[in-house]
Amino acid sequence: MTDPIADFLTRIRNAIMARQSDVMSPASRLRVRLAELLKDEGYISGFDLHDNFDGRPEIVLRLRWPQPGTNAITGLRRRSRPGQRVYVGHERIPKIRSGLGIAILSTSHGLMTDRAARKAGVGGELLCEVW
Numbered sequence: 001m002t003d004p005i006a007d008f009l010t011r012i013r014n015a016i017m018a019r020q021s022d023v024m025s026p027a028s029r030l031r032v033r034l035a036e037l038l039k040d041e042g043y044i045s046g047f048d049l050h051d052n053f054d055g056r057p058e059i060v061l062r063l064r065w066p067q068p069g070t071n072a073i074t075g076l077r078r079r080s081r082p083g084q085r086v087y088v089g090h091e092r093i094p095k096i097r098s099g100l101g102i103a104i105l106s107t108s109h110g111l112m113t114d115r116a117a118r119k120a121g122v123g124g125e126l127l128c129e130v131w
Contacts, residue, residue, distance in 0.1 A: 002082055003078075004028065004030065004031070005030065005078060005127060005128065006078045006081070008025055008034065009076045009078055009128060011025050012063075013076050015063060021063055021065070022061065022062055022063070023060070023061040024058055025058065025059050026056065027049055027056075027057035027058055032059060033110070033111045034111065035061055037102075037104055038130065041102050042072060044063055044064050044072070045062040045063065045064045047062065048062075073130060074131055075101075075129075075131045076128065076129070078127070078128050079103075079126045079127065079129060080127055080128075085125060086125065087126070088123050088124070090118060090121050090122055091123075093105065094126075094129075095114070096114065096129045096130070096131055100131060101129060102129070103126055103128070103129050104126075104127045104129075104130070105117050105124040105126055106124050106127055107122045107125075108122060109122055111127075
């Protein structure tokens with residue numbers, strides 16, 4: 001797998017389209033941190049970590065469905081890809097959907113949302129957008 005972040009976002013997108021309540025994915029520190037950011041921003045209900053039958057760690061996301069038929073996540077977009085990296089300075093961090101969505105950046109201070117990066121005054125690699 002060349003792009004684990006794109007795989008993670010695609011699994012979430014597919015689960016939303018199939019109207020499932022849970023998403024399973026192989027766990028990594030990056031995916032766990034992405035799940036923490038999504039939980040803190042209110043896009044998912046929560047997540048659990050446990051081992052699958054091979055003994056490898058798995059992350060299970062619980063999607064948030066505030067109303068029947070509508071998910072808290074209406075869109076996901078991968079911005080920086082292995083073939084074309086996208087870096088932004090703190091003054092050029094985009095506002096997603098006029099501030100209604102979030103951008104997730106990989107900075108020197110770890111993964112953080114666009115608001116936190118602007119407040120800390122750091123830029124970095126623009127990983128994805130969620131709205």
